[in-house]
Amino acid sequence: GALAGVVEYRNVTFAYPGAESPVLSNISFTARPGQTIAIIGSTGAGKTSLLSLLPRLYDPAEGEVLLDGVPVSRMDRADITRRVALVPQRPYLFSGTIEHNLRFGKTEATDQELWEALQVAQGDEFVRAKKNGLGSRISQGGTNVSGGQRQRLCIARALVSRPRVYLFDDSFSALDVATDARLRTALKGITADATVIIVAQRISTITEADQILVLDNGRIVDRGTHQELLETSPTYQEIVES
Ligand code: DCP
Ligand code: MG
Numbered sequence: 001g002a003l004a005g006v007v008e009y010r011n012v013t014f015a016y017p018g019a020e021s022p023v024l025s026n027i028s029f030t031a032r033p034g035q036t037i038a039i040i041g042s043t044g045a046g047k048t049s050l051l052s053l054l055p056r057l058y059d060p061a062e063g064e065v066l067l068d069g070v071p072v073s074r075m076d077r078a079d080i081t082r083r084v085a086l087v088p089q090r091p092y093l094f095s096g097t098i099e100h101n102l103r104f105g106k107t108e109a110t111d112q113e114l115w116e117a118l119q120v121a122q123g124d125e126f127v128r129a130k131k132n133g134l135g136s137r138i139s140q141g142g143t144n145v146s147g148g149q150r151q152r153l154c155i156a157r158a159l160v161s162r163p164r165v166y167l168f169d170d171s172f173s174a175l176d177v178a179t180d181a182r183l184r185t186a187l188k189g190i191t192a193d194a195t196v197i198i199v200a201q202r203i204s205t206i207t208e209a210d211q212i213l214v215l216d217n218g219r220i221v222d223r224g225t226h227q228e229l230l231e232t233s234p235t236y237q238e239i240v241e242s
Pocket of ligand 1: 043
């Protein structure tokens, strides 16, 4: 049968509680297993808000977000969380060991799976260099690891949970270009039949995406592959040149 993990946004409009104007207007797109969909757009365009509707951090005012054909508004959050992993723009670690942080919600993962996830996330070296390895303690909020290390641990945590859908919110922008490229190559193998949605700042992160959505002021103004957008989208050209 068809692989699970089909994400569909259908005419979605969303305003934050209490706000007058919507931050997302009439958003429609479909992301299928095996595909990588990229979202690009200037700061405040609504990229994080768009991702937040799938795990139901918020519910849209109009339209529907569907997971495998079922509106997420009819699913409970725990069910969605089993199938969708969001790596937030500000990655969060809790007080406990690295192992606890990686296994969060996926207690049956083996140590080998943890190391594989760390390797893909380009975080295995710094964990191995720590005296207590996976048993090293993370302080509340992850303040005793660097921002980049925190990001890699949160990417690894998502990989350990083996979701059908990955949402990466700006997870690669802080990496240097070479590490970003290595990470994404490794990621391809492990996410090959999953649905991947990437919010990105850097064009090089998304040139190979199956589809790029150009978000501007809460609307999808253009969509296509990198090559198509270079030829047709002034907004995309501006981003490329910036
Ligand atoms: N906003 C809000 N309340 C929140 C979060 C955001 O009113 N709790 C507003 C601020 C922006 C708009 O929504 O005007 C879109 O915010 P996003 O965080 O979705 O924007 P991006 O993710 O695109 O921006 P960035 O690239 O800075 O992450
Ligand atoms: Mg954002």
